[in-house]
Amino acid sequence: MTELNKVVIVGLGLIGGSLAAALKQSGACQKVIGVARREETCEQAMAMGIVDEAVTGVEQIAGQLGRNDIIFIAVPTLTVAKILNELKACVGPEVIITDGASVKGSVLIDVQSIYGKYPANFVLGHPIAGSEQSGVEASNPDLYHNHRVILTPVPENNADAVKAVRFMWELVGAEVLEMGVQDHDIVLAATSHLPHVIAFSLVDTLAHDSQNENIFRYAAGGFKDFTRIASSDAIMWRDIMLANKKSVLDAIDLFSSNLGRLRAAIEEENATEITGVFTRAKFARDRFTKMLEHSAYLKTMQNSEEKNIVYTVAPGGTVKGRIRVPGDKSISHRSIMLGSLAEGTTNIKGFLEGEDALATLQAFRDMGVVIEGPDNGSVTVHGVGLNGLQKPTGPLYVGNSGTSMRLLSGILAGQSFDSELTGDISLSKRPMNRVAKPLGEMGAIIGTAEEGRPPLKIHGGANLKGIQYDMPMASAQVKSCLLLAGLYAQGETRVTEPAPTRDHTERMLQGFGYGVERQGNAVSVKPGGKLTGTDIDIPADISSATFYMVAAAISPGSDITLTHVGVNPTRIGVINILKLMGANLSLQNEREVGGEPVADIRVQYAPLKGIQVPEDQVPLAIDEFPALLIAAACAEGKTVVTGAEELRVKETDRIQAMADGLANLGIECESTPDGIIVTGGQLTGGKVESFHDHRIAMSFTIAGLRATGAIEVNNCANVSTSFPNFVELAKKVGISLDVKSY
Missing domain, CATH: 1.10.3660.10 (6-phosphogluconate dehydrogenase C-terminal like domain)
Known part of the structure; x- marks a missing residue:
């Protein structure tokens, strides 16, 4: 449909007059006819040029109307019935009728009562726009531009009639949505x-x-x-x-x-209760505003694929300086989770204010936890205890965060209420059976979409029992999920891992005063304990630091120091692998903060060589491999990675994404079922696809330091999920980076 026939507008106040003016302005309507009770209103509408004809009664123009013409009723809700009686007497069933009343239930009843049965061509609608001004003189052709119109079709409706009404509103710049009559009201x-x-x-x-x-x-x-x-x-x-x-x-x-x-x-x-009301309201309002403005936070959480952020990196350069990258994402997640389940107050410093960690924070706010901040990395969590969470009013949306979804599923499996976990398009493609199946063995009742994908629907009130679970694949997220579920289970929950994985959950549980036992490669918890609020100083994230470590390692003349970085033994695979490749890397000022080892990491350029990556180091560097593969591309000889099948089920298939991108930049590589073989060479310029994966995007950004031409990286919006100030720091240390949005 490219043009409307005739549109009759009954009621030439602000709502009706503005639609008439907008249709006239569009030029895509053959004739606009206005109907008003007062002759003076008709004359004024004609003088303003917002209608082609104006009459004081529908019966005067009914003979002009035929198939696919539209009548729009723009009168107060309780006056609609009077207009319906007039229309029934003179307008045939082939004419489409719609309305703009603010209440749809009463109009539905009026239509059914007056017509005897619901007319197929009557489409209920409601434009969400207005002004304090009224009367035909207030008519504004731009009133509906970028505003919403809600249509509430009923089963009896003719689909073509609904389509025609939708087209009319879209013609004047409105966003048209559909919902049920009862839901609307x-x-x-x-x-x-x-x-x-x-x-x-x-x-x-x-x-x-x-x-x-x-x-x-x-x-x-x-x-x-x-x-x-x-x-x-x-x-x-x-x-x-x-x-x-x-x-x-x-x-x-x-x-x-x-x-x-x-x-x-x-x-x-009661200061805590007052703070809870005000903080929940503030952040709910902020999220709502950002959603309407299509700005970063909720926009990214809802659907990062709607906007293409492109990074363009100029070739060459060196990196120098002393910087601190944002707080560790894994610890940030867990500090909110365990702080919420603790009794008393938890004060957090160094919290990562990125999309993923904010998703976790918002989920616990949605479950009734009072959380102050974040404010420059400071967060105060007023814990509710292990059994104090409240049923959320709707699904818990965690954006792109697989950590949030997997760990939350363990906590929610032990609650008395039903819950649902949803994510954005990228997360909705990722498998969750790795947690859903062992949770099922514990007695949890969890529904998933096809092939175990989100959303996860978790039924409350399940009687969980502790199990002995031997993980088939090393995964800190699966281990943590089961340990958190074990807090609510009867008997001991024991998880055995085939290779060491990050142990932040175990360390933090102990920091909150909850007993955790480790024997060899097995870790276990028993129910009956409690978490007590504490103070947490989150170290800088080694995964974020990795991009600058690799940047310095591959670019001649570089010398960079990354301060206050967490060097947990289960996370230093990237340090060990870079050293094996010949990187000039040293740890300085080593210390312990809040149970986590911390150090300053200095990296100076030195030529790298390809290696066979030891498989025991793979789980300790699983998130850092995209950046490490850039190091491999700049090294002399071949780098062989095996035992890394988990990389295929991250935000994207990271093995294939890196292989494709490196090939586009002139590097010889071969992907294997559980890894990749990269032959070092000369990086060229070119375009690469990040597939909305933040780590892929940042890795190809640092590749520009050794490229012969500019590198363009597509779909980088999700960088904010883990590293909100990546671009700022990249420019600060010497990377020539341009960012554009399409």
Whole structure:
């Protein structure tokens, strides 16, 4: 469909007049006809040029209307029935009718009552736009541009009629959504009708406050902004309240109950409860604003594939300086999780304010945990105890974070309430059976999508039992998931790993006062203990530091020091592998902070050589291999990696993604089922695809230091998941990097 036939607009106030003006402006409608009760309104609409014809009754133009013409009813909700009676008397069933009433349930009842059965060509709708101004003189052709229109089709609807109404709204720049009639009225009662109730009531209350006549004279901007909607049409809003009575009353009751709890908290000076209300509200509002603005945080969490961030790296250069990369992502995740399950307060410093860790933080806020911050890496968590989490109101969305989903599944398996874990497009393609199956053996009831993929639907109230689980593949996430579930199980939970993996969960459990036993390659927990709030200083993330370690190792003249980096023995595979390749790397100022070993890492350029990577080092560097393969591409000879099949089930198939990218840049490589063989050579310029994988994107960025031409890396939006200031630090140490968004 490229053009509309005739559109008749019944009611030439702000809503109807603006649609008429927009359709005229579009030039894609053969004829726009206005219907208004007053002759003066018709004359004014004609004079303004927003209609081609204006009449005072539908019957006057009914004979002009035929198939696929559209009538839009733009009158107050309780007046719709009168218009329907008029339309039934003079308009045939081939004409499409739609409306703009704020309440759909009452219109649905009116339509069924007046017509006897639901007409296939009647499409219920509601444009979410407006102004405090009213009347035809307020008509604005841009009113619907970038605003939403909700259609609420019913089973009896003709699909072509719905399509035609959708086209009409899209023609004037609106975003058209669909939802059920009942859902619409419940949602609008909470998000539109309740705010108007509060605004009208607040202004009415203060207007009659005889004790303070200066309230309005000295009101601040916030008061004016909030009460602006109390200037809306009073009669229209009266009708909306009556038409949507049940949903509005439910919303008022819920608000009144929550307001009562807040009042009690203030009266009792319960600072934690007040903080919880205010922080939850602040961050919910911030997320909502960012979603509407399509800005970084929630946009990335919801769907990072919608925007293409492209990194272009100029060839050559050296890296020099002394920098501290963001806090360790693995420890940041666990500090929020265990801090929430602890009794008392946990104070965190060095928290990674990246997308993945923020997803974990938000999930626990959604389960009723009061969390202050983050503020420059500082977070305060008011723990609720092992059994204090509350049922979230909807699915827990964890964006691109596999760590969040896998570890949370272990915690949620032991809760009394049902829960659901969802992620973005990338995470939704990743297998979760590695945790779902052993959790099932413990007695958890978990549903997954096809092939064990998200979303995960976890049924509460399961009686978990401890198990002995021999992991078929080394994975810190699987181990941690089962240990966390073991906190809620009957009997001992014991996990045996085929090779050492990062032990942050075990260390942190002990730091919170919970007993953990390790015997050889097995680690176990028993139920019955408790976690006690503590202070945590998170070291810099060695995975993030890796990109600059490799950058210095491959570029002649480079000398860089990375400060306060976590060098946990289960995470230093990258250090060991780079040293085996001949890197000039040293640890300085070694110390222990909060149970985690920390050091400053200095790397100076030295020629690298290819090696057979020891398989016992692979699990200790599993996240660092994309960057290590750049080092391999710059080394003399072949580098052979085996035993790394887990790389194929990360954010993407990292083995194949790196093989394809390196081949595009002139490097000979061969992928194998469990690894890759890279023959060192000269990197050329070219375009590579990151496949929305943050580590792939950052690895090919540092490759530019040894390339003969510019390297362009596509789809880098997810870099913010683990390293929000990567670009800033890259430029600071000497990498010539340009960032563009498409």
